[in-house]
Amino acid sequence: MSTPPPRLATPARLHERLRIRLGRAVFDYGWEGLARLGKLVPLARPHRHGIDVTYDVSYLPGGGRYHLLDVYVPSGASSQRTVFQPPYPVVLYIHGGGFRILSKDTHWLMGLAFARRGMVVMNINYRLSPEHPFPSALHDVAAAYRFAVENAAVFSGDPQRIILAGESAGANLALTLALLTCARREEPWAEAAFDQGVVPRAVIPMCGMLQVTDWERFVRRRPLSQFLQDRLHETAEAYLGHDVSLHGPSAELADPLVLLEQGLQTERPLPPMFAGVGTADPLLDDSRRLGHALTRLAVPHEVRYYPGEVHAFHAFVFREQARRCWQEQFAFIDRYL
Numbered sequence: 136m137s138t139p140p141p142r143l144a145t146p147a148r149l150h151e152r153l154r155i156r157l158g159r160a161v162f163d164y165g166w167e168g169l170a171r172l173g174k175l176v177p178l179a180r181p182h183r184h185g186i187d188v189t190y191d192v193s194y195l196p197g198g199g200r201y202h203l204l205d206v207y208v209p210s211g212a213s214s215q216r217t218v219f220q221p222p223y224p225v226v227l228y229i230h231g232g233g234f235r236i237l238s239k240d241t242h243w244l245m246g247l248a249f250a251r252r253g254m255v256v257m258n259i260n261y262r263l264s265p266e267h268p269f270p271s272a273l274h275d276v277a278a279a280y281r282f283a284v285e286n287a288a289v290f291s292g293d294p295q296r297i298i299l300a301g302e303s304a305g306a307n308l309a310l311t312l313a314l315l316t317c318a319r320r321e322e323p324w325a326e327a328a329f330d331q332g333v334v335p336r337a338v339i340p341m342c343g344m345l346q347v348t349d350w351e352r353f354v355r356r357r358p359l360s361q362f363l364q365d366r367l368h369e370t371a372e373a374y375l376g377h378d379v380s381l382h383g384p385s386a387e388l389a390d391p392l393v394l395l396e397q398g399l400q401t402e403r404p405l406p407p408m409f410a411g412v413g414t415a416d417p418l419l420d421d422s423r424r425l426g427h428a429l430t431r432l433a434v435p436h437e438v439r440y441y442p443g444e445v446h447a448f449h450a451f452v453f454r455e456q457a458r459r460c461w462q463e464q465f466a467f468i469d470r471y472l
Contacts, residue, residue: 170241217253231303306343345392413444
């Protein structure tokens with residue numbers, strides 16, 4: 136019996152593949168390029184702000200480039216500007232990028248911003264999808280949290296005053312990690328985060344994709360361009376694969392927002408949270424839902440909306456709304472630390 140010839144891709148399918156690849160290239164390399172250009176500006180140099188940086192510290196020995204972090208520490212030269220004094224609060228910063236792209240090196244601005252305020256910042260890498268799908272990133276951020284608790288004092292930080300922060304996909308990971316410190320689970324890596332016994336003093340999940348499953352909910356709520364639909368689709372598929380059920384009970388950790396909406400029971404109180412989002416951000420609704428869920432759970436929080444601003448707008452610090460967002464973040468941190 137002869138083997139049937141392979142099916143040829145239709146012109147429509149070829150066009151779709153080309154559209155997705157071109158869109159991915161623009162999105163991926165665009166963010167990388169902006170970060171590199173920004174680093175060429177003289178004010179991007181840490182010493183201009185009185186900040187010392189230790190690059191490429193391993194938080195998991197032998198883990199390679201994915202398991203490195205950079206530590207930003209306010210130095211004596213910055214003491215006139217800082218709000219906090221040693222031992223400093225510690226910010227564990229988790230970069231965004233749809234779980235697929237970017238790194239600590241593209242997010243140097245976040246390290247500078249928090250350190251200028253008088254905080255030690257541990258800006259981390261983690262394994263990226265699709266090469267390392269869910270829950271690899273969560274394994275890594277839990278390991279980085281353990282490193283932060285155990286090594287904060289080495290860098291003049293206070294292990295009892297840790298802030299979890301991240302944007303977009305990093306907001307998802309930061310929020311999930313916060314839940315793991317408050318509610319015990321059976322996964323060994325999750326249980327290890329709980330067993331540290333240290334709950335973050337604050338969580339800052341900015342413009343987050345807080346529910347990775349059902350990415351089409353964003354499209355159902357309001358029309359989105361084909362470019363944005365492609366990015367949302369590939370984010371969810373690369374992170375979770377074609378069949379979410381293959382991850383078993385752990386799959387719910389990709390949707391920390393849903394856990395909160397379902398009234399997650401915790402052994403320890405959830406920490407205060409600050410979420411900022413632009414009203415032109417396609418992910419806007421997740422931040423809105425987060426605020427409603429935290430209100431029902433009586434968790435102290437602020438959700439701030441910035442009119443007309445796009446996704447991750449706060450990275451463009453020359454913009455008035457971005458500066459306002461940072462000021463409101465810092466005011467929130469000051470209140471709770």
